[in-house]
């Protein structure tokens with residue numbers, strides 16, 4: 001039995017994760033294995049999953065019966081549904097993005113209802129916002145008028161989750177993630193991904209061409225905070241989870257020029273140039289920071305990572321990975 005930071009005891013369970021090799025999935029799977037053990041975790045993705053010591057399976061989540069088969073075979077009690085196309089990639093294939101993001105989520109909800117899965121997690125995003133709203137400290141209950149297909153799918157996804165909770169009593173929980181920053185995977189088609197790529201460029205000592213303007217301020221979160229928020233929300237007593245659409249969570253807000261300045265503490269010669277493209281228009285529709293009072297009140301959310309701490313982690317870990325791969329190459333050539 002695992003005790004969360006909020007001292008809630010966690011029962012042994014069987015957990016299905018879709019989109020397990022994505023940016024959040026690859027880290028969340030390891031954290032969930034740490035809680036429940038590798039035998040209780042089924043990591044699935046549309047492409048083969050490498051280097052995981054739990055059950056792994058290919059899964060196209062647009063196939064509801066395939067989800068049902070896995071639930072029945074492994075007596076699944078909880079699902080973290082992470083499979084999705086992100087904002088920038090989504091604009092290249094709007095109808096496919098809707099299919100992947102919405103059909104798969106409805107399949108997870110429906111399969112959960114049919115098979116009596118207890119608890120389901122839906123990853124929403126700052127992309128639910130758009131149009132006229134307060135950019136700073138954006139309230140959770142602002143009007144949601146997203147301009148991207150990804151954002152539309154997240155708004156509808158939140159509403160479907162709330163519907164399954166009210167109509168069928170399915171314990172659906174959800175977070176609106178800011179841009180997630182992690183070193184474990186490469187950028188994956190999001191608008192906030194410049195803040196991942198920039199660290200790769202810094203560590204490989206190349207300059208960085210940013211597709212956003214230097215003063216574009218967006219909310220971001222380090223992956224450890226994102227994973228901790230997810231697990232704390234999922235393990236909090238059901239009655240305290242008041243919001244069944246999705247909770248705002250704020251990590252730290254910064255601009256591309258703030259990241260460059262932060263990286264310069266380690267690499268003084270590091271520079272960036274700026275060539276805004278279509279992603280600027282997406283970022284301009286999003287909040288600069290989020291009001292996350294409801295998450296703080298209902299289940300005691302509190303971020304730990306500042307920009308400086310994120311830079312230290314990103315640079316340290318990417319350097320370690322680079323050195324390990326150089327050593328590996330040496331070994332191969334010997």
Ligand code: AKB
Pocket residue numbers: 086087088124125126127150177178179180189190191192193
């Ligand atoms: C994206 O940029 O598309 C994602 C997100 C903010 O949901 N990282």
